[in-house]
Amino acid sequence: MELDQQLVVNALKSEREYTDLPYSLHIFDSLSSTNQTAWDLLNQGAKPGCVVIATQQTAGRGQWGRQWVSPSGGLYLSVGISPKLIAADAYQLTLASAWGIAAQLRKCGVSVGIKWPNDLVLDGRKLGGILTETKVHKEQITQAVIGVGINWSNPVPQTGINLELWQKFQNLRPISCLEMLTSTVLLGIESGLECLSNEGIGILLSRYLDLLTNMGDQVYVNNLLGTVVGVTPQGNLRLRMAAYDTQELITPEISVEPGTISLGYCKSSV
Numbered sequence: 001m002e003l004d005q006q007l008v009v010n011a012l013k014s015e016r017e018y019t020d021l022p023y024s025l026h027i028f029d030s031l032s033s034t035n036q037t038a039w040d041l042l043n044q045g046a047k048p049g050c051v052v053i054a055t056q057q058t059a060g061r062g063q064w065g066r067q068w069v070s071p072s073g074g075l076y077l078s079v080g081i082s083p084k085l086i087a088a089d090a091y092q093l094t095l096a097s098a099w100g101i102a103a104q105l106r107k108c109g110v111s112v113g114i115k116w117p118n119d120l121v122l123d124g125r126k127l128g129g130i131l132t133e134t135k136v137h138k139e140q141i142t143q144a145v146i147g148v149g150i151n152w153s154n155p156v157p158q159t160g161i162n163l164e165l166w167q168k169f170q171n172l173r174p175i176s177c178l179e180m181l182t183s184t185v186l187l188g189i190e191s192g193l194e195c196l197s198n199e200g201i202g203i204l205l206s207r208y209l210d211l212l213t214n215m216g217d218q219v220y221v222n223n224l225l226g227t228v229v230g231v232t233p234q235g236n237l238r239l240r241m242a243a244y245d246t247q248e249l250i251t252p253e254i255s256v257e258p259g260t261i262s263l264g265y266c267k268s269s270v
Helices: 006-013 035-043 091-107 164-168 177-199 201-210
Strands: 024-028 050-054 057-061 067-070 075-083 113-115 119-122 126-135 140-150 218-221 224-233 237-241 253-257
Touching: 006 024, 006 177, 006 224, 035 050, 035 075, 035 140, 067 224, 075 177, 091 113, 091 119, 091 126, 091 140, 091 201, 091 218, 140 177, 177 201, 201 224, 218 237
Parallel strands: 024 050
Antiparallel strands: 050 075, 057 067, 075 140, 113 119, 119 126, 126 140, 218 224, 224 237, 237 253
């Protein structure tokens, strides 16, 4: 499957107030990793806004060192940026990107939600995910690469869903082609980062929580039951814990870092 660069550019320009694009597009049929290629370009002097796109990855990277299985037919995209953030707030880039992409897809009629911390979900199954990597100097982020994988027409596991098939079952086609999906994702990342920069983490977080599918879910931490009540500005999951003492029920709140617990997916035979 090949991407038509001119169709991507035309779609981006049609949705933007200004026709000058803040991106330099680098499109490939197959790469080992779009994130790695983006880092290579940045190291070679590419300016922030360089975008690497492929429809297949042979060594895709997921969260916490996991492999991201990236068969042909998906959208795998990475954007190199230079954010003005301290290292401790790095996860805000993931929150911003997740909200921005989900919100942009919802504008197109695709009812996407967010599963903490970095997954995009559709009908309870995984549509895509985000991996943000950073370089830090003196506790400041100097460069970052935001990587996104979205299932378009590629095969998916039972816990996944691809957008082309979902649209067929819904008898809808709000996203007509892979080029339009690419444009939608890029515009989503841009709008998310703009919200973070211009409105601040408070506004962004409230919008992220509006689309979070885990609110009210119950999860066990160290054999204690907790209820999801929110997310911290650093991306940690806020849980209200139910615990008994000899006198009364107390409900202390804790937060857990991404990667320490899994909220899981239900498998589907659809």
